[in-house]
Each structure stands twice: as C-alpha cells, then as structure tokens.
Amino acid sequence: MSPSLSAVTATREHFIHQLVYFDEQYPAFFDNYLSGLQDAERALIEKSIRRYTDTLVELLEKEDDALFERLKSIVLIGSRANVYYEEDGFEESFTVVYPSESDPDMNRISFLSPIGRQLLFATPDRPLTFDVPSGKLQVVVREIRYAYIGGFSTG
Template structure:
C-alpha cells in the first residue's frame, strides 16, 4: 500500500473519531460512566480537549503532526528513566483493549495520562505503586483508532 494511501487512511480514521465523539459522546459516556458524575465530567472534558486536538491536527494534516501527539490509534514507545527500559503501547478504544498485546484503552490509568502526550517529553505517571518517570520516545499513528 502506498504511503499516501496510508496517510489518507489515517486522516479518515481521525475524522471518524471526531464525528463519533461529536455524535455519540453521550452514549459513550452512558456506557462507561453511567453512575459516576465526577468521573463522567472529567472524561467529558478530556473528550472535548481531544476533539480540539484532532481538529488542530486535521487542519495542518501531515505525517509530522500525526506522529507528534498520542492519539487513539497511536503506538508509542516510552522509556522508563529510572532504568532505561523501554516499552511500546498502542492506545485504543476500550472495546479494542488487549493488555497482553500492549493495546491499552485510552480510559485506562496509563492511557488517560498519556493521551495527547507529546513526543520527546518527559511525564511522571501515577501507578498503583507510586509514580514513575517516563520519556515519550516515539509515536506512530498506525490506524488502530477505528471504531
């Protein structure tokens, strides 16, 4: 498949996400946060910021902008600063999560903290055992953001 077709497919996926969150946000929130007003409000705000981020990326659409920010459908490589160990994760919709394959939901604790993260930035992630410093080494949007 040609590079331009892959890029066009990525653009289509992002547009589909934008339309989905515009038209189906209430249903999505009802499904995942039916009884938690506080958490629901937090995710609703996150989705608004995410949609604005998608609009910005689509407005200047190119490979560099596509791979500069973690999106739903992005594979990212992170480096743990304490020991230099690296790991890769793909951020996906909740129904696509496969933790054994390093596909994590954007609603997971790590997914929420890294969604919209920027390449070459350092982040302090809150994990069950405390906090850990990581650097976002690489982002590659790989068309896993389908609905």
C-alpha cells in the first residue's frame, strides 16, 4: 500500500527540520549535550551525527514508496524499534528521540543514551549486543516503524 500524500509530505518536512536542527542548532546542541564528554566519546557522537545527516539527505532523494520502505529498514530519530531479548524471549519497544524528548516511562530514549546510540542505524533481524551496566545483552530488532512523536527544542 502506498503512503498517503500527507504522510509523505510530513515525513519529508520532518527530515528537513532535523537537517536544519543539526545545521543551525548544533552549537547549542553541542553545549547542552556534548561539551562535558571525553574527546573520544564526543568524536564518536559527532561522527554518528554526520552519518545521520548524510542518511537523511539520501532518504530525501528517494521516491515516495522507496522512502517509506527504507523507513522500515533502519532506526532513525523518530523510529520505534521492537527489540527481542534472546536470553529470556522478552520483547520491548523503544522510540529513539532527541534528548529533550526522552521519557523512559514511555520507552522514548535519547539517541545519545547508551541504548539509543546502539539502536541508531540498526536494521531488522541483525543481531546486536547491548552493552548495559549489568553486562551484555544479545538482542535482535524485530520490526522498525517510523513513529515520530515530538517537536523540536533548542534546550
């Protein structure tokens, strides 16, 4: 089934807003979220943000149907990922969001959080290892849905 014109327009506008956010608000974003990090960790996040913006540009170049198919195959900011824990068979859903929109009670996790960073760019059915304080968890992303839920905040 093809996406509706309004869904396509809203998704494209959202991606453009994300690109503008990282372009125009990066100094404030850096000051708020990255300035206290060690150099190596900050460099990894900056590299991830560059990769992320490149991915958005690539997505914006796609035809509508191809764009919506791709949204099911990669975790982005605004994606909801169903994660299956291999050890105990538990399944959980996370929505990856900006730090200002995180809400652990609603499973909205910042793309800067440890799990958020590990989920960003994940693809379905490819094993992942979550590094958590208690050790390592083997997981598989079962399904990805683009489910953007928030607005933009500069703070």
